[in-house]
Amino acid sequence: MSSESENSGFEFLKKKISGERGFNCSYYKESILKRRIDSRMRRTEIDSYKDYVSLLDRSPQEYNALIDTLTVNVTEFFRNPLVFKAMEEVIIPNLLFYKKIQSRKVIRVWSAGCASGEEPYSVAILFKEFLGDEIDDYVFFVTATDIDDNILDxxxxxxxxxxxxxxxxxxxxxNYFNEVAGKYQVKDSIKKYVKFRHHDVISGEETHYFDLILCRNLLIYLSRGVQDEIFERFLRSLNPYGYLVIGKSETLTPEAAKRFELIDLCERIYRKPP
Ligand SMILES: C[S@@+](CC[C@H](N)C(=O)[O-])C[C@H]1O[C@@H](n2cnc3c(N)ncnc32)[C@H](O)[C@@H]1O
Structure with missing residues (x-):
C-alpha cells in the first residue's frame, strides 16, 4: 500500500473513532495513537487501515478492545506512594489550615482520568485518616471523572x-475494604465520599472551586497545545492556594509553569497562586 493511501486510511479511521465513540483522536499524540492502533491491527492480523475500518463495522467486540487500548486504564491504589505521602504531609494539612482560617467547611477534590477508581478512593482514605470523625463536619467529596464508561462502572x-x-x-x-470471594470491595464508609461521572477533561463543561486536582498519567498522551488548554482550565477550576498534582513522568508546559507555583518538583505538585 502507498504511504499516501495509508495516511488517508489512518485519517479516516481517526475521524471514524472520534465521531462514533466520543474519543477525540485529534487531542492525542499521533505517534501514540498510531502505535496503539497498529498493535490492535497486528493482533487481528490486519495490515491496512481500510480493512481494519471494515472489521470495526462488523465487530463491536474489536471496537471495544480498540477503545480499551486507546484509553489505557492502568492504575493502582496509592500509585507512586511518595506522592501520597506528600499529600498526607503537605497538601492536606495546608488545605485544612486555610479552611480553618477562612471558616470554610467544604473540601472539593477532583480526580481527572480516574480509570477504575483506585486514585480517588486512595485520596478519600487519606482525608478520612487525617480528619477522623471530624471529616463529617465538612462537606467533603471527591469528583472522579473519566471518558471511559466501562471503566467508570x-x-x-x-x-x-x-x-x-x-x-x-x-x-x-x-479498615476500608470488605473481603468478598477472595476480592476486596471498598467499604461504603469511603465510597460515600467519591462521586464518579463521565466527563472529558478537554471538552467537558468546567466546574470550579476545587481545592485539589489530580490529573495523573493522562496528560502524557495529549499534544502540547491541548495540555496548555487543560492547564488553563485547571487554573480556573482551582480555588486560590488549590493544589494540582500531575503524573511522575509528566511536566507542566512552559506556559503553565509561569502560572503555577512549584511546590514539589519530584512529586509534581503545584499550587494556584492567590
Ligand atoms: C493511565 S489512566 C490514569 C489513572 C490514574 N489517574 C492514575 O494515574 O493511576 C488514564 C485514564 O485517563 C482517561 N482519559 C483519557 N483521555 C481522557 C479525557 N480526555 N478526559 C477524561 N479522561 C480521559 C482514560 O480513559 C484512562 O482511564
Missing part, C-alpha cells in the same frame, strides 16, 4: 483483586 463497583492491592497496608485493608 468498574470504579463504582469498587471491587479489586489481591494483586491490585499491593500498596495497601494490612491496616487499611482491614
Amino acid at each position: 468498574k470504579a463504582r463497583e469498587g471491587i479489586y483483586t489481591a494483586d491490585q492491592m499491593k500498596n495497601v497496608t494490612k491496616e487499611r485493608l482491614d
Whole structure:
C-alpha cells in the first residue's frame, strides 16, 4: 500500500473513532495513537487501515478492545506512594489550615482520568485518616471523572483483586475494604465520599472551586497545545492556594509553569497562586 493511501486510511479511521465513540483522536499524540492502533491491527492480523475500518463495522467486540487500548486504564491504589505521602504531609494539612482560617467547611477534590477508581478512593482514605470523625463536619467529596464508561462502572463497583492491592497496608485493608470471594470491595464508609461521572477533561463543561486536582498519567498522551488548554482550565477550576498534582513522568508546559507555583518538583505538585 502507498504511504499516501495509508495516511488517508489512518485519517479516516481517526475521524471514524472520534465521531462514533466520543474519543477525540485529534487531542492525542499521533505517534501514540498510531502505535496503539497498529498493535490492535497486528493482533487481528490486519495490515491496512481500510480493512481494519471494515472489521470495526462488523465487530463491536474489536471496537471495544480498540477503545480499551486507546484509553489505557492502568492504575493502582496509592500509585507512586511518595506522592501520597506528600499529600498526607503537605497538601492536606495546608488545605485544612486555610479552611480553618477562612471558616470554610467544604473540601472539593477532583480526580481527572480516574480509570477504575483506585486514585480517588486512595485520596478519600487519606482525608478520612487525617480528619477522623471530624471529616463529617465538612462537606467533603471527591469528583472522579473519566471518558471511559466501562471503566467508570468498574470504579463504582469498587471491587479489586489481591494483586491490585499491593500498596495497601494490612491496616487499611482491614479498615476500608470488605473481603468478598477472595476480592476486596471498598467499604461504603469511603465510597460515600467519591462521586464518579463521565466527563472529558478537554471538552467537558468546567466546574470550579476545587481545592485539589489530580490529573495523573493522562496528560502524557495529549499534544502540547491541548495540555496548555487543560492547564488553563485547571487554573480556573482551582480555588486560590488549590493544589494540582500531575503524573511522575509528566511536566507542566512552559506556559503553565509561569502560572503555577512549584511546590514539589519530584512529586509534581503545584499550587494556584492567590
Ligand atoms: C493511565 S489512566 C490514569 C489513572 C490514574 N489517574 C492514575 O494515574 O493511576 C488514564 C485514564 O485517563 C482517561 N482519559 C483519557 N483521555 C481522557 C479525557 N480526555 N478526559 C477524561 N479522561 C480521559 C482514560 O480513559 C484512562 O482511564
